[in-house]
Amino acid sequence: MIPHTSPGLLQKSRYTYQSCAHGLRTILPASQRRSITQNYIKKTLEAKIAWARQATDIKAGTKESMLTMLEKRGYVNQIVGERDDLDRLLTEKRVGVYVGVDPTAPSMHVGHLLPLMVLYWMYIHGFHACSLLGGTTAQIGDPIGRTTTREKQHSSVRKVNMLKIHMQLKSIWAHVEHSARGYGYNWEWAWKREVTNNNAWLNKLPALELLKLLGSGVRLGTMLGRDTVKTRMDSKEGMSFSEFTYPLLQSWDWWHMYSTKDIQVQVGGSDQFGNILAGIDAINHIRHNHYDPLIRQDEQKFEEREAFLKRPMGFTVPILTTSSGVKFGKSEGNAIWLDREITSGFDLYQFFLRTADSDVHRYLKLFTFEPLEDLETIMEEHNKAPSKRIAQHKLAHEVLKLVHGETLANEAKQEHSRIFNKSFATNPQTDDDGNQSADYVNKAAPFSNNDNAPTQSLILPKSLIYNQSMHHVLYHAGLVASRSEGYRLVSKGGAYLGARPGGTGTMGEQVDYSPAAHWNGEETEKYIIGDNTLIIRVGKWKVKVIKIISDEEFEEKGLSAPGWKEDKPEERITTDIKSMKTWYSKKYVAKAPIHQKRPQRGSDVEPA
């Protein structure tokens, strides 16, 4: 059996000491102890030998180092510390690396892709790569680069954002593996990737633990000297203590992952240098001064190499501006989002297609897995007839493959050529928040696999949710083609609701799912979060975040959804009765006479 975390378990009385490669030992309670098999030990050893061989080749100059490769492609801006130290660390040790994203909006934007690409590259070169969702840090908000405090978000908004970005990170990971395979990077046993959320540890971190272990090493002078702090202190608004301490929380994340998962390297956006530096200082302070002798590292006792291989290190990616000086990802004042409900796949394709000739080679290096030599060939082709935009098409297609998957990437490409043949544009119905009507979402994206079923937001009117059985709700949300299909799905236990039942409609910090059942309509209502949001999941990937508005507003916006203003209630009832047999009692039929039109709420049209 595979152990719960990294290798090196050693039994001792009631506890298991897990020795991480950096020498720290975490005590696992008996409930989390797992045994390891001979096979696991063998594979671990093989992976170590392979790494050592590779290091020898790199040192002999017959193989390129990870850092050199990243530098050649333009990913490295500022290294926190010495370049050669980082190069040596990445060469000699299969370290863990992480990139954090705070879910302060419902989607990541193209700017997030850059540090994540480093993570993806390192993953396909055998490193343990972790994308961290800042579920807790997002509640404070990184003050870097901000002149004002972030507005407080309603907890339902925050949780929906967290859910959406979590799904985004997960589905991009699946696409990374697929894309990389196309370039000959085949999965190996030692590769490891994960999406984790800092609410798992920060929410139960005692304040005293943070102050004692980390706070004792943080110098006020250093904190006060940071540009963000100085600017904010000089402003009228000033700065809150919570924002001031944001870097401490980010540092704790790293310390937590350093000590439990061997995550020794942090990569961040161009503005993250200060936070990464603070994290390195914090980890060094804690590991050298920890009160627990099992965790404390006494460097004097280590040999030079051993001490070196325990050091935390990090770097930032460059800030991207187009050759005309515009910040990358901003198009006419709007950010380009990775959620296709906000920036459609077609628009994302168009964004990359508009890349200037002077930028396209650089972007191809940054946003694709295409080998540099092949990029040279593509550029040569491109330069023969720049107006054909060969390089831009390659770029747009590769980015779409990464973000939305191959099927959608191909569709966006086809849609582009259709538009250039005929002149038409899709103009989805959206409201001010970028939500689309169920009809549009369903037509635009028939579900078949995870690629075309990312998190979807849609609006539904109250009457299609309240007092409705689950199979009806599933149908109205476009998650199933008919109510009877919905009925079968609920019977199989294949539909879930986000949040916990219990009248309050709140949920924990993680989005929890409970299986839906054939309960009566009022039960569904208990899962509504903050009065207006319902999250439904079908199977593993289809998640819909439903914003509930009044019927009047739905009507006013001209939106539509399956089952809205249904004109043929008799058909609906016949199919329902057929498939549901006993479930639909005579009572229901009596309540909704067959030839009766559904009365419109708020309208003065009486049923015939």
Ligand SMILES: N[C@@H](Cc1ccc(O)cc1)C(=O)O
């Ligand atoms: N502060 C980072 C996000 C982040 C959050 C938590 C971390 O541990 C790391 C990074 C940003 O704003 O981009």
